[in-house]
Amino acid sequence: MTSKILAERYEVQRQLGKQTGRQTLLARDLQTQKLVVIKQLFLGSDFEWQDLKLFEREAETLKSLSYPAIPRYLDYLEIDEPDTKGFALVQTYVEGKTLEEHLRSGRTFSESEVKELANSLLKILIYLHEQNPPVIHRDIKPSNILLHSRSGHSVGQVYLVDFGSVQNQVAKFGGTITVVGTYGYMAPEQFGGRSLPASDLYGLGATLIYLVTGLHPTELPQQDLRIQFADRVTHLNSNLIHWLEWMTAPSLDQRLSSAGEAWHSLKNPRPIEQTLMELQPPGSDIKLTKTSEFIEIVIPPAGVGFGLVALLSAAIAANSPSFVTVFNFQKDDGASTNLPAIAPQLIIILSGSFLAAVGVMFLFALFRELRIRIDRQQISYSSHLLGLRWNHSRPASRQDICQLEIKQIAYKVSQLIIQAGNQKYRLGEEQKLSESEIDWLGRELSQWLDLKINITWKDG
Template structure:
């Protein structure tokens, strides 16, 4: 391949990369006497039309862009040779090493380096997002970022390359789902074939997390799709850690939405709430599930607690009065029953189950309460022996206006979520302790994105 001349103009110097059905070459332009990069796509047995669609989109996108930190479109060729057929995209050559190569060679990046990189890349993304329609790179990662003239005091000139996964806001893939990107740097929405400008912010945030931790994002643990890295970079400014967390927030509604917003947030960090997050109280059986799409709290049956036993004791006279009243209204004579014997047994069971004392027992031993908030609504339901009914009517998620801990009495409180005209309460009626109430209020506050108040 070395020395081969393509289109009677480009003399191949060496191969830069190769994948199935495609390769990237470094070539010498015999007309301009400059080095160029040639990306080739071959029409082989493994060829897919979607590959050609992305290849042509890359060419069209580069042709429309004019930015010093992005390779410039030069030429588009059809390859029609006896041993190969396909297409080739010619673009300017950028000299330098990728971030991936720097990391593999053992280079470390200081906090100042990270901020310089963030500033340069956000400026590039800002340019792309200002296009009409906005351009989304969709594969922002260390191997697609080049550094030129890098020194110990400066990261040098930063370039964003490889627009092979590019998409604009109107270039959707019809009824099909096209998942492109690299695992670890792909925002969660990209796994569903959806990409927005904030998807590139996620890739940038994950890239910078790689720089400060030295670990690929997939090597770091996750909690509810959130990359857990803060414990590994305690030497970093807390405001930078907070900013990186906002860049890689799994939920689009919580992630920084544009390059301009991300740059403003980096220059003017928000106040950090240093209130520690309480852990689930020891011995608590509450099941809490949080993802980027929903939060769900399942409170198990409270069992026969001391307070409940006191309530049962108080209910005994009421229960006795209930049976006495019932049998006085229906003075059944069991030796002259007009109905079948088994019907009597069923009737007796129904009467027994309807007594206040039995209802209290059933609720204490078998009732579960499930509170769920997702992107559409908030709901609270009771579950008892296969039966299910609403604790309160469901309400739209956007109607949630505030969250509070209400003190009912000394050392007795409850969590209240106000949504429109509905109030959702979790507290002593569900057998919650004070520590469980504080823990749930904090978790709900974090997921909803606003603080709770104490009244």
């Protein structure tokens, strides 16, 4: 059987892939005797000019790039044969299997291998995003990542392929919106036709989540567009889990913004257990702890104020011996009578109860801590006093948290409200929190929950 030869130079070996109007071939360059990859776009009934635009952009992009982990541009052909018309892009051939193929064959990746992959791919993205204009791949996923020469505990050489969805800073200023990418790996902004370097980070993060869970991102649950995967990878270091959550934050404001920043954060994890004192208002004694698993706010005892001291003084005076006496009354005829015998007992009981109540208030003021804790399962609001704990309200599901609100009650007096279903958890004047503390806690909760803060007035 005679092999097909394209442009009198490329001898076709076999087909590597096929889609509607496209095919990818493995061929041998008869001039160099090296294997090459040929991507073909056909001019058929289903041809669209947008396809040609992306095809030509891929060719121009590869032509301008020179990086060991990216296939190199070799040639661009126009195909004009009796039964075939179209265009062809010729690039270097990389021998290896895609991550998708590895995963389908049942291969698993250790934590160190995942980090090695992330490190290699981030270096490729750093190179792409530092081009002028920046090159944005837009379709990072397991089937577009090749592994070559794996040995021992190393994943081997990592390649990023298929630049058919590539965009650069110049190209994005067109008059039409093109949504390009693969569902599950596309950042939310890509659905609106907007792509940034951070969009590639999302695709990389989603790819690595596939590796550590063995599940396609679309098979994992989502909460407010955030991929929920941490409960399936408890064997991983919490720093890596937190980093992957950071990479795939649906909001651009919450996501890592550059490949360089992502690479540095992978190498030097930021502390995930932190009290964040540098962000805390001066003079505040609130303890805030954030990890990838939970956020907890601990409000210390309020302390004893002048009003409470005055109440205590009154309670002590009411219980002094001189306060409880038997009163004599004179009748009109000069005879004397005593106050009913039960009256002094009532006075003693009431004054004693008053002193006990004030004593409890003193204990609360000196030793009671208030805690709001949100983890992956629930939100709870509780008091802690001398080893005792009780809830102020019934815990609610984490999935039910739907709104963060800062309500301005009066001048420089505000309240932070966390709404979970029908329940509302309130922090503010009752806990003697300042307006700056409310704002600070609101920002931290907004970041951790990835919820926007609503600002309202009391009458609103």
